[in-house]
Amino acid sequence: GQQVMQIPQYQHVQEGEDFTTYCNSSTTLSNIQWYKQRPGGHPVFLIQLVKSGEVKKQKRLTFQFGEAKKNSSLHITATQTTDVGTYFCAGRVTTDSWGKLQFGAGTQVVVTP
Amino acid sequence: EAGVTQSPTHLIKTRGQQATLRCSPISGHTSVYWYQQALGLGLQFLLWYDEGEERNRGNFPPRFSGRQFPNYSSELNVNALELEDSALYLCASSLGTGGHNEQFFGPGTRLTVL
Numbered sequence: 001g002q003q004v005m006q007i008p009q010y011q012h013v014q015e016g017e018d019f020t021t022y023c024n025s026s027t028t029l030s031n032i033q034w035y036k037q038r039p040g041g042h043p044v045f046l047i048q049l050v051k052s053g054e055v056k057k058q059k060r061l062t063f064q065f066g067e068a069k070k071n072s073s074l075h076i077t078a079t080q081t082t083d084v085g086t087y088f089c090a091g092r093v094t095t096d097s098w099g100k101l102q103f104g105a106g107t108q109v110v111v112t113p
Numbered sequence: 114e115a116g117v118t119q120s121p122t123h124l125i126k127t128r129g130q131q132a133t134l135r136c137s138p139i140s141g142h143t144s145v146y147w148y149q150q151a152l153g154l155g156l157q158f159l160l161w162y163d164e165g166e167e168r169n170r171g172n173f174p175p176r177f178s179g180r181q182f183p184n185y186s187s188e189l190n191v192n193a194l195e196l197e198d199s200a201l202y203l204c205a206s207s208l209g210t211g212g213h214n215e216q217f218f219g220p221g222t223r224l225t226v227l
Contacts, residue, residue, distance in 0.1 A: 030213075031213050033215060033216075035216075035218075041220075042203060042218040042219065042220055042221055043156070043203070043205075043216075043218045044218070045215040045216065045217070048213060048215060050213060088155065088156065090156075099169070100146075100158045100161055100169045100171065101146075101158070101216065102158065103148075103155055103156040103157075103158070104155060105154065105155035106155045106156075
């Protein structure tokens with residue numbers, strides 16, 4: 001079954017508001033990656049987190065990797081219409097050197113002007 | 114620098130037929146990944162090739178197969194097509210096999226099975 005879960009599945013946000021999407025794994029991950037897929041497009045890499053408790057920022061986006069390396073979050077402040085799309089997290093299980101990158105089901109973000 | 118390319122853009126087949134999808138990775142990338150994205154769903158991992166070898170396989174039946182050529186391009190074959198195989202098939206490439214390499218996705222092939 002799917003080891004990487006994302007919540008919420010859908011997120012409706014008013015322009016200017018903040019929101020957070022969460023990624024949870026049943027097993028420890030060696031790293032977590034975040035991708036964004038615009039409607040009609042393909043996933044584009046945003047960032048990678050590797051260290052326990054790591055926090056990285058990209059302008060209005062803040063990414064965090066949990067202390068136990070089993071969860072991650074993406075927080076967007078002052079949402080803009082350009083933030084529309086589906087955000088995927090993807091993690092690789094620690095113990096498997098040939099482990100595939102497991103993608104969550106994604107959080108689809110809709111922004112209301 | 115050219116990105117990941119996939120062909121064809123769209124493919125229409127009927128049940129029972131076979132489909133072949135192609136992917137050219139970014140120059141210098143040796144790993145190629147295939148994903149299935151059914152409408153409204155996430156990315157389901159299909160196959161991972163590196164240096165011509167299959168490194169990992171997702172939970173898909175054997176009628177999904179593929180290969181990687183010496184120039185690192187890859188082919189995904191789907192035999193005995195079923196209606197539920199209709200989806201966007203995405204190919205991605207990365208540098209080497211390190212678990213920390215970002216994946217670069219192609220535009221995808223939209224497969225429709227009638």
